[in-house]
Amino acid sequence: MTFAITQSCCNDAHCVSVCPVNCIHPTPDEPDFGRTEMLYIDPRSCIDCGACASACPVDAIFPIDKLTAPLAHFAERNRAHYEGRPADPAWAPSRFARSLPTSFAGLRVAIIGTGPAACYTAQTVLRTTEAHVTMIDRERVAGGLVRYGVAPDHPSTKRVGETFAWLFHHPRLSLRLGTEVGADVTLAELRRSHHAVIAAVGAPDDRRLGIPGESLPGSLSAGDFSRWVNGHPDATAPDLAVERAVVVGNGNVALDVARLLVSDPETLPSELDPQVRAALQASRVREVVVLGRRGPEHAAYTWAELEALRHLPGVGLVVDDTPGVAETIAAAGPAGALHGVEREHIDWDAAPDARRIVLRFGSTPQEILGATRVVGVRLHGVAGRDLAAGLVVTSIGRVGRELRGMPFDEDAGRVPRQEGRVIDPETTAPVPGLYVVGWAKRGPTGGIGANRFDAEETVDALLDDALAGVLEAPTSAPSRRRGMMAGWAAATKTTTA
Template identity: 55%
Template sequence: RVAVVGTGPAGMYAAEDLLLHTDAEVTLVDRLPVAGGLIRYGVAPDHPATKKVGETFARFHSHPRVRMHLGVEVGKDITAQELAAHHDAVIYAVGASTDRRLGIPGEDLPGSASATSFVSWYNAHPEVAPESVRLNAERVVVVGNGNVALDVARILVADPEALAGTDIADHALAALRGSKVREVVLLGRRGPEDAACTASELLALKHLPGVGLVVDDHDPRTGAAIDAAAPGGKAALLRDVERREVDWSRPPEPGRRIVFRFHSAPMEALGEDHVTAVRVTSGPGERDIPAGLLLRAVGYRGVAVPGLPFDEASGTVPHEGGRVSGMAGTYVVGWIKRGPSGGIGANRTCAAETVGTLLADAVAGALPAPARPSTAFRR
């Protein structure tokens, strides 16, 4: 009997491996009332092909050797020790559920939030209130240029009617229809050659109907990197994008646009009771960009699970091949194991390693026997 904590991609790849290649009984546990994890609450609504992966996983929810307990949080509703007492092994696939902070003054002002909370908002995450996001500013600054940052920028300036046929949350669609946002600034500390996004996500922005793209030419290194980029490189994709130095003292131009500003880092969120501007580096000096919303998209971070060891520096659970250090019969998979890196598919290989370690321990007789029968496991 194996418990899998978390029903996102990592947990479900592990469950799939166990169900297809062993006779194990699997208990799926998730703290949220709906299964799916990152697939359900972390993928943009205009990426239906990615979301379809969730349908593949969902077929295992009703597998005859699976029991599922939703709305159950380890460390709150049940302890790690209690869960282990009912199973031969427990695999934790709890992801990286919080975001990295900028560490700048004003970061906690109203109007400053994580991009992950914004993504959760438009995906109807049960822990994010529908009224938590207000789109009453013309300009939004997003710190970061990874895929999450590009998702957020795209959703903010896309035609809401193009999103109406997706599974976007009703409250988010209504807010986007009434949104005042016309410009999103993507702020990157490094140059275009080091952008964290994938080429496909960047290319998708270039084909967004009715949305213009501009590269802020405030730093000569930006244009030089774009011109020197090899064909197929991410920086090369920006070669035909308009380049000019943006006058931030003026309000956003008519229409909708996304501005790429490279070699510029946030220094401070300005405002008394709400964000009104973001102070950023500009060459050897600084510049204020007026904005009413600041979203940070600089990465995810794992959260400690009560009862398990935790490495604060990396935000992961220490392990050897997926086996939690010093805890027989306890394993990790996914971002809580390796850190927030790699796409959905990377979890298949990660899960194969962890399940392989678990099975080797089972063959070696290294798994502790459950202290209580499976029938005794109740919420």
């Protein structure tokens, strides 16, 4: 018997280091790391010790005989990854072995953000130095997108937030929530009171289509939807008294939105916000059409998230049989993830007789229709055929936002940098004491775990600079103006630094 890794794997590789027989791959030192959707256990070598399952922060690892219906196929998925590969590959050397001498005990580091990138960065700084760390977030609850992005029907993924919570008990860490850098405190103030400031501010804005009708009631972004479904106090509930919704975009977030809109609310976890549950119970949405602007071979969603749609209780999954789709799915390649999914020439005038998700490829909206609220979508290149729909959710990714005082690359939508050091865009020279990590650094792609190794790269640069004497000593003490604790930080010490 062996263990297998399943859907919620976020690629943080915690399991790799505890496996006594090196049978979890790709490891962070292997070229495939970051290119595969998840990590896989080699059933030929696994000795069934269970150490990986205990180490996994998102409960993604199970003995294969305990895998129930929606996850059972992951046993085969793990096995198939190793087909044609050698068993027992060599151990790779350990990656991050840096630390600072204790003479650097007075180092003060500010981290803007409390999302995964910020938390992995704080963990690495606290483990490798004697520094004092201040974490600042404009939200009143820590966690970034783990709290207000990750879908509430993925409770095991959300649990990664609990593994970060130890940070907030750390004696060398202060947490300031409800504090926006650029409004409540300036970047210049932070720089004056810390040796180093690390921006882990993510990519806060939703990309928009820029087409007519996008601001009508009934049209919203995936970010707005995610905040609402995760119980954000400032979010507005969408009007769900409509039969058909359209989701624009073909990434994992688009699938999250589609799934949540048609899932039976009774199957959603008990942690779901009660008002959200009531709204979903009252919802009349029966069909969600997911529009991909390119073909299924270019879809940005992952196999695991697509598989989850195939196993949604009481919800059908159908591909709209537009010209060329069948051939693309039949050909070898990434579209093969849709093998076995029903295809149908959808009659858009007929009401569906059961709840379903329709995947339509090669389609993008030209206009969102309606006078006072959304009534439909006009598609590019489909003459005379408007799609009636009362709700349109645009899920085409996110983009970074300029933080006053921090260089920003408008075209790339992120902070200009060399590895983790922020650079002056004119001279390309590093700005001493300024660093960046996570989606603010790489752009808005990659799951939670990708931020762990990114954080190590940024901290590595900071430690090099500390040793090289590049960091300027603070000229003032950290401000004690504002801050509060809430969410999974609530049970920890109260800090209003």
